[in-house]
Amino acid sequence: MSEPRPAVTHPLGVEWSRVELLASLLSQARRGREAPENRLEELRRLQAQVEAGRANGAWRAIAVPLAALEYDVLACAAAPEAEPRLAWVFQNLQPGVAQPYPTAALLHELLALDSESSHLLYAALAEGGTLRRADLIQLESDDPFQPIRPASGVTARLLGRPPLETAPPGATRVTLSPSWEDLILPASRTAMLQEFLLWIRHRSRVFGEWGGVDCGGPVALFSGPSGTGKTFAAAVLATELGWPLYRVDLGRLVSKYIGETEKNLNRLFDAAHGRPMVLQFDEADSLFSKRGEVKEARDRYANMEVSHLLARIESHQGPCILTTNLRRNLDPAFARRFQVVADFPRPAAAARALLWERLLPPAAPRASDVDTAFLGEAVNLTGGEIRNAALHAAFLAAESGRPIGLPEITLAVWRELSKSGRDLSPADLGPLAPWFPEEGLLC
Numbered sequence: 001m002s003e004p005r006p007a008v009t010h011p012l013g014v015e016w017s018r019v020e021l022l023a024s025l026l027s028q029a030r031r032g033r034e035a036p037e038n039r040l041e042e043l044r045r046l047q048a049q050v051e052a053g054r055a056n057g058a059w060r061a062i063a064v065p066l067a068a069l070e071y072d073v074l075a076c077a078a079a080p081e082a083e084p085r086l087a088w089v090f091q092n093l094q095p096g097v098a099q100p101y102p103t104a105a106l107l108h109e110l111l112a113l114d115s116e117s118s119h120l121l122y123a124a125l126a127e128g129g130t131l132r133r134a135d136l137i138q139l140e141s142d143d144p145f146q147p148i149r150p151a152s153g154v155t156a157r158l159l160g161r162p163p164l165e166t167a168p169p170g171a172t173r174v175t176l177s178p179s180w181e182d183l184i185l186p187a188s189r190t191a192m193l194q195e196f197l198l199w200i201r202h203r204s205r206v207f208g209e210w211g212g213v214d215c216g217g218p219v220a221l222f223s224g225p226s227g228t229g230k231t232f233a234a235a236v237l238a239t240e241l242g243w244p245l246y247r248v249d250l251g252r253l254v255s256k257y258i259g260e261t262e263k264n265l266n267r268l269f270d271a272a273h274g275r276p277m278v279l280q281f282d283e284a285d286s287l288f289s290k291r292g293e294v295k296e297a298r299d300r301y302a303n304m305e306v307s308h309l310l311a312r313i314e315s316h317q318g319p320c321i322l323t324t325n326l327r328r329n330l331d332p333a334f335a336r337r338f339q340v341v342a343d344f345p346r347p348a349a350a351a352r353a354l355l356w357e358r359l360l361p362p363a364a365p366r367a368s369d370v371d372t373a374f375l376g377e378a379v380n381l382t383g384g385e386i387r388n389a390a391l392h393a394a395f396l397a398a399e400s401g402r403p404i405g406l407p408e409i410t411l412a413v414w415r416e417l418s419k420s421g422r423d424l425s426p427a428d429l430g431p432l433a434p435w436f437p438e439e440g441l442l443c
């Protein structure tokens with residue numbers, strides 16, 4: 001028989017063992033039993049191991065140094081997630097609380113705090129305390145009977161578990177992961193996007209160390225015609241941060257049932273709280289409709305929800321990107337509420353040439369007369385339209401077995417232009433008109 005393998009213990013394991021012993025001692029004390037000496041001896045041993053672990057970086061995953069009592073609070077808050085049996089232990093100790101997380105009242109007893117350390121406990125739980133500022137714990141109110149939860153993702157981080165990748169309710173993951181080089185925009189816009197990243201990267205320095213007034217967010221507004229790369233740019237920012245990008249459909253979120261919207265919003269932002277992610281809200285135009293134009297009671301509700309939604313977005317601690325196709329409707333008072341407002345122009349000829357170059361599949365055979373500078377000059381398409389046309393041309397070529405040539409590209413551009421629904425004549429193809437195959441390419 002082989003030797004039993006020693007259990008692999010996590011360096012924080014002794015923290016949970018200590019919490020468990022404290023809980024068991026508390027439960028006995030409540031029944032009026034004295035703690036036996038051997039258990040007190042065990043507690044002292046665990047206490048020494050916990051202290052050694054804290055001094056030796058067992059908590060390094062959270063990056064901020066904490067005071068002893070703050071470590072105790074976080075260990076107790078994370079315990080039910082780290083060791084599910086402790087969830088039951090806590091529930092038994094606080095039967096009136098609907099959640100397995102410890103309340104301040106329970107911590108008070110568990111850690112056997114005297115009146116002086118009780119003061120320290122409330123300081124540790126306060127909004128300005130390190131635990132809350134560094135987004136390590138979550139508290140709904142200052143009520144001592146409210147459960148104290150670790151912020152979302154904190155336990156996973158402590159234990160080195162991969163974070164659970166679930167989209168917050170009402171949001172969908174955008175799976176593109178383009179880089180700066182893929183994004184074709186005037187340099188001035190790229191600079192604005194890079195500045196948006198500074199608001200995220202240097203948060204703790206400016207708001208924490210330097211005492212800047214924390215205004216939540218950051219929130220960016222991207223405006224510009226459809227297909228100019230707003231979602232694509234949001235994906236570049238998310239890729240740069242190494243965070244997932246989630247798109248929120250405001251239409252789906254803003255329920256026609258009065259009152260549901262607020263619930264939907266709360267669900268979304270609660271799930272996003274403390275998790276590294278970029279949220280993108282599309283069709284944000286609906287938020288900027290002129291206020292005061294209230295005709296019916298329903299509109300009034302809609303307006304209330306709009307201001308609530310904006311306030312919720314602003315107070316969320318994490319990057320939000322609003323996108324809109326309309327610029328002119330934007331009330332300057334609204335624009336001032338965002339940290340970055342970038343308009344996405346239709347690409348000029350040189351940018352279009354670059355887009356053609358990037359978006360024609362790189363390994364596809366290309367006819368020698370396909371000159372992307374010429375294509376860029378020839379028709380005024382957005383990046384989104386060029387992407388569609390380049391791919392459509394590639395599919396036509398894949399079917400015909402020929403390289404992608406000007407007839408394929410011209411037909412694909414025609415199809416793209418036709419989507420606008422207006423009457424077209426081959427003259428709309430400009431210098432591409434001579435390659436227009438009137439009958440299509442497949443007959």
Ligand SMILES: Nc1ncnc2c1ncn2[C@@H]1O[C@H](COP(=O)(O)OP(=O)(O)O)[C@@H](O)[C@H]1O
Pocket residue numbers: 182183184185224225226227228229230231232233344355382383384385387
């Ligand atoms: N400025 C751009 N740079 C690079 N690619 C672009 C750009 N604009 C559009 N595209 C291409 O078109 C596609 C659609 O653009 P998208 O970001 O969805 O536009 P929007 O969100 O503004 O409607 C992108 O996935 C990308 O392939």
Ligand SMILES: [Mg+2]
Pocket residue numbers: 230231232282323
């Ligand atoms: Mg988009």
